[in-house]
Amino acid sequence: MPSHDLLDQAITYVKRLKEKVEKLNQRKEQLKGDGENGGEYTMGSNILPQLSLREVGSTLEVNLITGRDKSFMLHEVVSVLSQEGAEVVSASYSNADDKVFYTIVSQAIWSRIGIDSSRVHERLKKLVF
Template sequence: MKKRNSESSRLDRKTVERNRRIHMKDLCFKLASLLPPHLFKPSKDMLSQQDQLELAASYIKQLRERVEGLRRVKEEQAITTTRTSSSAMTSMMIGLRLPVVELRDFGSTIEVVLISGLNKNFMFYEVINVLSEEGAEVVSASYSTVGDKVFHTIHAQVRISRLGVETSRVCERLQDLIC
C-alpha cells in the first residue's frame, strides 16, 4: 500500500512539473511575441529561452529609461513655459490695449491666448467653432481673471497634419469675433 502511494505521489509530481514547464514555455512564447521584430537579429540559430528573457528584460529597461527621459523633458518644458507665460503676462499687462489675440503655431498644435476686459462679452463656444472650422481640434481650454482682464488659453491640435491650419486666417477671424 505504501509503495502504491509513493508511486502515485511521484507521478503527480511529474505531472505537476510537466504542466509547470508547459505553462512557463507558453508564457515565454507570449513574452517573445510582444517584443518588436527588429530586436531579433536575423540568424539561423534560434534564441534560447534564457536569451529571449534577457532580451525582453533589456528592452523593458530601455523603455523605462525612455519614459523617464520623456517625463523629464516634459517637466522641463512645463517649467520653462510657466516662467515664460508669467513674464509675458506681466509685460503684456503694462500698456495693454484690449482685446488681444495671440496665436502660436507649434506645427501640429497651436496655442491661442485671448485677453479681454471683463466688460467685453463674446461667446467662448464661438472661438472654439472658429478653430474647429479652420481644421483644429481643441484639446484643452482654460481661463483666469486678473484684475479687470480675462486671460483665455486654448490648446488645439491640427486634425490633418499635412494640411495644417492657416494661423493668419484663424487670427483674423478671432480678431473680428472679439473686437
C-alpha cells in the same frame, strides 16, 4: 423668402453695422489719446482685447485677454478653430483684477494639411474686436 422677412433681416443687419461703427469710433478716439497711459489700451473701464497665436508643428495655441465686461463667448472661438480644421485639446481661463485670460490649445485634425494660422488669426480678430 417673403419680402417682409428680407426687410427684417436688412434692418437687423443695418443696426449691427451701426453698432459696430459706434464701437470702432470709440476705439479710434481712445487710441488717439493713448500716448500718456503707458501703452495699456483701455476704453473707459473696458480693456481692449489682446489676441496672440503661437503655432508649433500641428498645434496652435490661442491666447486672448479681455476685460470682464467684454461680452465674449468661448464657444465662438472653438467654432472658428473647428471650421479651420482644428480640434480643441484644452481650454482654460483665469481672472485677474478686471482682466480675463483665455488659453485654447488645438491640434490640426489632418496633420499633413495643418492649420492656416494667419486665416485663424484674421477670423478671431473680427470676432473679438
